Amino acid sequence: MADAVPRLTLGRLRLAVQLVMLFVTVYGGSLVGYYTAEKITGSLPALSCAYDKLNGAHCQLITTQHQLHHRVGEQIAQLGHFALNMVLPLAFSFLAFYLFFVVLNKAFCGWICPLGTVQELIYRLGRRLKRPFRNLSETAARRLRPVKWALLLGLVFALPVTAGLGVTPASTGDVFCQICPSRLATTLLTGDTEQIMVRSSDALVFVFGALANTLFGFVVVAALAARQPFCRICPLMALNAAFQRLSPMRLVKTESDKCEKCGICRQACPMDIPEIHHEHGRQAFAEDCTLCGRCAEYCPQDGVIQLKFGPLALFKSSRAYYKARFKGETPAGEAKPLRRMERPAAGTADA
């Protein structure tokens, strides 16, 4: 009996939260209000897009780019020197960001980000369409990591400042937004096709637009076979990683001698994180973790992986839960054929 598939799995709870948050971040403007000042925040630690006319919140990356461009770069160019108070507005937007972040940490990625959810939904579709499963090798997963830091430092921090200073063209002032796939995903979800048209006003802007669409096209198709392809290089993941030790919400793994031969947690991990398999303690909570909790769901050892908020264990791995969960879905996200046979109606739909 203990093996019966639990009705409310962490996975189902997460999917429900993701769908609600997809609605809030993509269409929630009708709930919160129309003007920027009425949005839940302009400092969200998830890619909720300011270009989406119906959204309920804006992401921290657009705020950061604008403040570095206009409040820092342009002010320095105008005054000829740097003053501490130029970064005050930026400091306050980061404070607002942190007030959100401290509660959920990187669960903003695993539970709230609309682009994260869209990629996961496409991956689910890929399972239905029987597309192959592709994951990154341990080496590849580690090698890819610096890309997101480079995008954060180069596109979100440096180029907006140099644009403000007049060193690089003005169009580099919001360069990350110009290549951001969430801009395309969320506006398309509202039926707005404007963002998908590439701007041809100048050569550089055209290049950024072409890059954005190519990247988005790649992400949409790749997500049928690989989990969260864009998240691997997302600069917001890097920003969130910079703060991840400053929140009581975290992933905890205790040492167990069974782990080395097992590694199911890594198979279940949508970010292919090697550390969740090989490390324990702080190291297991790696910079790419989205706090989705799948590793804890699929860990067959009682209490080895936990999602914790301060001293409170929100979810603990357990053998009984693992067995039941495994019956419904494999670690890689394939629905089990056994269940399809049990439910003829669903089985026909799958065929």
Place this chain on the structure above:
Amino acid sequence: MDKLALLILTLCAAGADAAVRPPAGQPAPDCLAAEAAAFSTLPMLVPAGRGDRQGAPYCLANLRAEAVEVRNGAGGFAPPASVPVERAGFKVQAGKVGNYHWLQATEASQAGVVTASTAHYFSNPGPAPTAMLHLAKADLEIVPQPLPREHWRYRAGETWEFLIRFKGEPVRDMGVRLETSAGTQQVFRTDGEGVLRVTFPADVANEAPKGGHDHGRGGQNRFVLAVGLTDQDGRYYLTGFNHVYGAAADANRSLAAGLGFLALGGLVAVPLVVRRKENKNG
């Protein structure tokens, strides 16, 4: 949470802002020359040169007033600030808080009342302008419902709503005149609720974007909307609302290129999603 940040910012700004503010010294615009060159004879408050974070110069066109009322929504229902007019010009100053500023000048005479109004946006923390717009600020009013959000603007081909109010009551089935700096003249009518739906004409020249705060959006035109009526006592009211509108959403944009690059990206990912032979057999 942002409201909290806004509060802290307000408290700190008092000390912080002084050092950032550059010396005031915008040259006084020659407003009379600007008026002579105005594209319309309707009452307007016309931006005179490029403003900055601290303030923006304006000229009065086609009306005379000693002062301009400025509200920024941050003071709730506090009375508006009165900014003196000198040589038909004035400068709206950014406060520490307050983003949308409603500017309004009134010329009253025996014959009637002429009002010009516009909205100016400063990139400051501040409340949404909804309450400020809702507030009755003149006898005859053109109330944007809503104003374009930060980083947006009115654009050719888009339809935006305005409420026409007289002494707080909607004015039904009333003709309202639109004139643009490209020479378009059109009349729109309010509906049974006093709501006017204005579709901005496609008369914006396809200019190359200028960069900076323009965000690569290209050229823009000015427009003025104006409505006039006479009350039972024979007193005449004329009110204008003027602002700018930009090129259409798809100006300088290519759908074909957009779809082409999307397809290219998708194509690059295709090898990932097709099953390799050995997988199929294995």
